[in-house]
Amino acid sequence: MSADSTQVRQRYDRLAPYFDGLEGFLEGLLFRRLRKKLWSQASGAHILEVGVGTGKNFPFYPDDARITAIDFSPNMLEMARRKQQRKQIAVDLALMDVQALDYADNSFDTVIASFVFCSVPKPRKGLKELYRVCKPGGQVLLLEHVLSSNKALAMMMNLFNPLILNTFGANINRQTLKSVQACPFQKIFVDPASSDMIKLIRAIK
Incomplete structure (x- = not known):
């Protein structure tokens, strides 16, 4: 694991016990609805969730698919395991870095991630x-x-990004859509209901 990855992992390990509480307000106000919409598009027999975190997406897992979920933070994954056992969620959990997945080519029908690539050191690699x-x-x-x-807002986001990154391990100034477009997907769709700063992206291989 690279030095950058180790630093980000350590930040999430530190935040793991408090993570659900830290995002509780935004989760209830906005994120939960968006997660539900994202997962409503998941299909196929085998689904991979990247960056499972504390298991916030567990309520939206489809009943008719095998789910594999990974995270690179041992402490976040432990929180997910506790939630999995408590709520009896059918999911295979694994400790893994999205930048080096230990799976064969062409393994999953759907690969899904929510608020993950803000913290991946090399997002295009992931x-x-x-x-x-x-x-x-x-x-x-x-x-x-x-x-x-918005240029003015983007300037502020770039200005405050080092502070947010050092505190929470996440970047607020990523251009993830451009990173997706740099991959050889056949088609890329952005949900028209997406906001300026939160995007729902669907890419077809």
């Missing part, structure tokens, strides 16, 4: 891994916060 393990004709579904298209 996205290429998602493309690699996705089956031909399969889909990658992403819910991500991105750099604003």
Whole structure:
């Protein structure tokens, strides 16, 4: 694991016990609805969730699919395991870095991630891994916060990004849509209901 990845992992390990509480207000106000919408598009027999975190997406898992979920933070994954056992969620959990997935090419019908690529040190490398393990004709579904298209707001986001990154391990100025477009997907769709800074992206391999 690179030095950057180790630093980000350590930040999430530190935040793991408090993570659900820290995001509780936004989760109830906005994120939960967006997660539900994202997961409503998941399809196929085998689904990979990247960046499972504390298991916030567990309520939206489809009943008719095998779910594999990974995270690179041992402490976040432990929180997810506790929630899995408490709520009896059918999911295979694994400790893994999205930048180096330990899965064969063309393994999953849907690969899905929510608010993950803000914290991946090399996002294009991670996205290429998602493309690699996705089956031909399969889909990658992403819910991500991105750099604003408003120049003044973008300047402020860039200014405060080092502070946010050092505190929480997440970047607030990523241009994730451009990173997805740099991968060889056949088609890329952005949900028209997406806001300026939160995008729902569907990419077809």
